Amino acid sequence: MPILRLDARYVVAFQDGEHRLLENGTVVVDGDRVVYTGRDYQGPADERVDAGDTLVTPGFINTHAHLETAPLDKSFQEDVGKRQFFSTGLVETLLIQENSIDEEGVDTCIDVSMSELIRTGTTTVMHQGLRGRRVAEACERAGLRAYIADGYRSGRWFTPDGNRVAYEWDEDGGFAGLERAVRLIEELRDGGSGRVRGFLSPWQANTCTPDLLKESRRLSDDLEVPLTIHAAQAMFEVMDLMAAHGMTPIEYLESAGFLGPRVVLGHAIFTTGTSWLNLPGDDLRRIADSGASISYNAWTFARRGIMVESLPGYRRAGVNITLGTDTTPQSMIESIRWSAILGKVADRRADSWLATHLLDAATVNAARLLGRDDLGRIAPGAKADLLLWRLGTPVMSPVRDPIRNLVYYATREDLASVMIDGAWVMRDGALLTVDEEGMTERLQRAGERSWARVPDHDRLGRTLEEVAPSSLRPFR
Template sequence: MADGRETGRVLMTADWVVGHENGRHVLLPRGEVVFEDGAILFAGHGFEGEVARRIDCGRALIGPGFVDLDALSDLDTTVLGFDNQPAWKKGRVWPESYMQAGPREMYTPEDLRWQKRYAFTRLIRNGITTALPIASLFYREWGETWDEFAGAAEAARELGLRVYLGPAYRGGNTYVTDAGEIAFHFDEDRGLMGLTEAIRFCETFENTGGGLIRTMLAPDRIETCTAPLLSRTGRAVRDLDVPVRLHCCQSAFEYHSVVRMHGKSPPQWLRDLGFLSPRAILPHLTFLSGLNDIDHHAPDLEILAESGAALAHCPLVMARGGTALRSFARYRDAGMTIGMGTDTHPPDMVLNMQVGLMTARIADRDPQAVRASDLYDAATLGGARALGRDDLGRLAPGARADITVIGLDDPAMGQVLDPIQTLLLSGSGRDVRTVVIDGRIVMRDGVIPGVDHAALRDGAQARFDGLVAQYPDRTFGHPPVEEIFAWTYPVKRASV
């Protein structure tokens, strides 16, 4: 291989191939995909040219790599809040005492770099070929750092993952007062310094690593940003021509907080600040006017659709929290670009498509409202469209050779009438066999070269245990760990 890519033309075939013609995916029984120098040359039947290598994947589905617009890049803490609520009592919001004492980093700089590489291996293992990393700022002193994202770029280059990177920044945070109420603290100068560093990061790292490393701006949740921070971010997006991601309309608390502080709904406020554009990627958007019990006169969905902004749909993490889009069909029919994000562990895009399909049908009480193709399109074409990349998310001549091979041979998969429908019925990210990114085979038969999964697992658990031990200090009332995180059932240990 030259520069990690396969040398010469490589032809891949399987029982099913997802090709692309006339603007939409097509299914090719016993189809063929040919790539060379990182690009797709052919997707169809009966390739007549010479090839250097043939790979028959057998009973499998060859499709475009998944695009993850909200890809977990730290140690996931969903399990900590899974059955431990409300969040403000369980350390998910800083207590006033912790904030006044001065928030601190809960991971070492080495841990922060380590966890990026760890998370990137999980993404590849699940067939994700393009990722926009996301991590929680709950455990940070304030924002993300240049050093950890330089480490993220290094890890992505080493593993061969296509990424859009940018350290997250914010102008404020929420905290729990001594009276048990949620309040806001803002430090606008600190937020603007974070934006300056993020711009410098974009200027330094954009289109490096042989084109695998791209950049983005990543202001944190909308309610923790000030008007100058968001308006200046919007200008920087136009100047740099990079995507921008902002978590928005993901809770009733956030929505009502923005209305109270700014007198406008979140979409109205973003529009009036000049933030919205086709470069904007907005995770969740679960709470809009007229939806999910939000009673507001603003035409939120229309504002977002007209702006060209994209939804990063993360159905698994939202369903775990008891919410869902109402509904996928309504956003689709309004003309919004819909891509997918995983945003939690496992970063299983197949599971997210499955949950997304089920919650969409439940929301409309109609099994015909949304089809398997809607979710598969979102995980491939929609994510590519959100990034302004017509060379991703499809297997067509000229597209980048980002390919995911998903096995259909496990008896647990069941019978195959249509491979996409079967995948969304009974598939899993664990069924991903082989991953190609930019013409490099970065995982073959479940093996990522140079990656010791057992060592990564043990390292993640040790760092997770260290994080949990710090929770009493950052939890309202400072209870002991065993009161913050209750066992599912009483634990009876062996007597000594």
């Protein structure tokens, strides 16, 4: 590949262990690596790009996504959530929706996800689902960097009457799922470009036995792959684990030997010390002491009236905070902004949760979780995963502090170009690796097929309108 010289008004360059703002800077890319950042480059270059009034940042690392289904969350998951389930949609609407999507709809969701991720700044994504090979193939085609996991569990929850949670257990099925997940990791390790790798994802703290959790941690260490789980994501989860084991979800994971530096906890909202739980204890210390990280996905909970009560408090406790999208929109721009604003609102302070903290969460913090000092930064030796942001737009100008403008104001339209592994996947707003023609029409048809199947996949046989009522009554 030719040596590329990129000049821009601002570059977020990594120096002395932190992001620094390089004005009128140069980034040089040789193959899939950055080989120079600074000013006054005197070396060779086969191609020179004058990006002009542009901010160059590292690509965002999205640590929690469900690419097979998330695009169809629209028009279904909003404005619903029973009080007996503390507003979560996990028990009813999520299960109904996921079971109602057909395989053609899954393929459409995966295709839409490729477009959405790239257009909103994700260059590395951690996906959890049930169709890892298909997602991996799509990521390879799109040029995305990805970590892929096929999820597994010892049991699953359901509601038999719309008011309480029950469980169906299959411990042998959980271990069989773990074996499948390991096979996927090995297959991805042996083939492809090296951009797409595997990891382990037992589904939820309250659907996995201690034995399954212990074996997952052992294999994560043996295979040297990340390990993720949904934990402390719902009040019913906390109450069920307290009733069964006398422990919070975090305490339960710790008791099983699950927590550790390779672990990322999806959500981790309902922890000791919050107003939701009148429980003594120190879940945050347990997370921090273990070296585990959290993936905060602000929007998916905010739309249900739920948020982490102090992200700055997690940071002060020493917890490594990363960000994901979880649901639609699968936009790290939105995830960064909602996390920024809600963190300030919960802490009731403007200065305890800063734009730099959010930039770190979306880049170097996530790279630390992955054990990758070649991601999340622009520095010699790092992978050439770059985002080029237009600064001369009505949204982004005037510019004094480009990082504040990025965190608090940027939109997907301000992202001009995306490079992953040294290759352009988007240039001047045009996707180069994803065919978007007919995509929205296919997604609409997939949604209509899914909605029509709702009564078939609801245990109570309810209609779509009974499960997720429309905002307005039809005009007659």
